[in-house]
Amino acid sequence: MAERVDFVLKGQRVHTGQGFQPLAVVARGGEIVALTSLEDAPPARETYDAGSHPVLPGIIDPHTHMRDPGHTHREDWKTGTRAGAAGGVTCVLEHPNAVPPVNSAGNFRLKREIAAAQAYIDFGLFGGVGDGTVDRMEEQAREGAIAFKTFLWPYPDRSDEFAGIYTIDDGVLYQIFERAAALGLPACVHAESYTLVRMFSERMKRAGKYAPIHHEQSRPVVAELEAVWRTMVLAREANTRLNLLHISSGSAATAAKMWRAMHGMGVTVETCPTYLTLTADRMGEIGPYAKINPPLRSIEEQALLWERVADGTIDTISSDHGPHEFAAKERGWHNIFDAPAGAPGVETSLPIMLTHVNNGRLTLERLVELMSANVAHLYGLYGRKGVIAVGSDADLVVVDMALRRYIEPSQLHTKDPRVARMFEGFETLGAPILTVVRGRPVMRDGEIVGEPGYGMFVSPLR
Ligand SMILES: [Zn+2]
CATH class of the missing domain: 3.20.20.140 (Metal-dependent hydrolases)
Structure with missing residues (x-):
């Protein structure tokens, strides 16, 4: 795989059909084009190392x-x-x-x-x-x-x-x-x-x-x-x-x-x-x-x-x-x-x-x-969504299971956080630290890094 790919996500605990494994998820054109060993991961425009944090679809x-x-x-x-x-x-x-x-x-x-x-x-x-x-x-x-x-x-x-x-x-x-x-x-x-x-x-x-x-x-x-x-x-x-x-x-x-x-x-x-x-x-x-x-x-x-x-x-x-x-x-x-x-x-x-x-x-x-x-x-999306596998969209979330937070409405992104009080004051343990949509990070460490209009319409696979 000499050709440069768009995005590589490396992790010790990547969710696959066979449990969690050390893998590199390789994305090009929004899709997962390969799952390789960590050593064999190709060079990419952007590489993210999740370390031991779980990587989920x-x-x-x-x-x-x-x-x-x-x-x-x-x-x-x-x-x-x-x-x-x-x-x-x-x-x-x-x-x-x-x-x-x-x-x-x-x-x-x-x-x-x-x-x-x-x-x-x-x-x-x-x-x-x-x-x-x-x-x-x-x-x-x-x-x-x-x-x-x-x-x-x-x-x-x-x-x-x-x-x-x-x-x-x-x-x-x-x-x-x-x-x-x-x-x-x-x-x-x-x-x-x-x-x-x-x-x-x-x-x-x-x-x-x-x-x-x-x-x-x-x-x-x-x-x-x-x-x-x-x-x-x-x-x-x-x-x-x-x-x-x-x-x-x-x-x-x-x-x-x-x-x-x-x-x-x-x-x-x-x-x-x-x-x-x-x-x-x-x-x-x-x-x-x-x-x-x-x-x-x-x-x-x-x-x-x-x-x-x-x-x-x-x-x-x-x-x-x-x-x-x-x-x-x-x-x-x-x-x-x-x-x-x-x-x-x-x-x-x-x-x-x-x-x-x-x-x-x-x-x-x-x-x-x-x-x-x-x-x-x-909803008829499996294969494209819902799984980390070659051929599926590179939709990934990295979670930090030890991240402790209190849910504070003013920190939420909904339009009027004053109404987002359902879990106000709740202590949570575990949170997403990276969200990737089709090979592109849209949230990193709590910061939105995506763009409006990037999201695509999906319909059932037939
Ligand atoms: Zn409803």
Whole structure:
């Protein structure tokens, strides 16, 4: 290999299909062109020596809301993907609510163009489907949608953001599942029962329970569990690949485990670092800043969720990165129903999960499955993403397992760090120190060194 290559990353502990090995990862034209012994590494324009720090395939965050187009005062593709780069994320999979919502080929292209002009890291886009848009699934698939998302919730007063990407009609949902199966793409749902949450919320209001700490009681586990069972039943009948997004309770994850045991595979489960780390008590500490849907749960549900991580039921971990305005969140102190649900997370997911690795909750290998390899498999990107192998994109993250930090919102890269309080004050042990996207560093020692517009659109490999 006499010809000069672009980038070489050397490390004593490089993640490969066969565990961690001393290797040099050699990149040219954005791809990994060779994995060599350390001695045989060729000269490169840029060489980085990770020493004994683990080198992982880049983190793929399969659940972000970058708020762009439409709500760029909350986040935009520049700030959101800078946050991703800082957090070891090399690719995000973006969900369809935006203004306009992604529910057609035209709206899909609009978001793709905006993201391509601004993103620091690679990105894929969900198509959106719901009432009135089943006939627009195929055109979104043709544009390169990685999956379809449907909210099981009506948004009559937020139609600018949610039109055509929700349904509460099981007949519509069944047709969505049929069409997704025909198109060969996963169908993804936010699994909470609208009518149960409506009833429990009204009950809370009648009882005068408006404080943040009451949020979880307005959407209890049964609301998630019912939606999980219902969608699993419909998806099996329609023979579709159902992906349950941001599952918050061990009970719901256990339902998916039982379903798989009965019927084989066919349903996959995503959860988030929030549900694995925090409980509903966090609402008592930071009020509306801990309001997410589904809500943070009890310590018992969290323990059960960890069992489902350990036994392989949980397939993927996402951040559900969803920033809101400071003023809107502040309203929730007096009336939690008035605050929007969602919180930034793309930058903190990896440090939080590395801390769990250091605490013995999971192995680093399992983390790579949950946050990279399985994500790539599920969304049809594996081979190009999700693995350090010859022929794949040179997407890499170097982690320092001994780096101790406190999460300080003002140091995060999301647009308004005042709302990024979910893990405020948390001590983390383990953090990314280098993020490489297609052979090019985009974050080094906490500093963003990439450029907006470098990030590329990814679509399922066929
Ligand atoms: Zn979400």
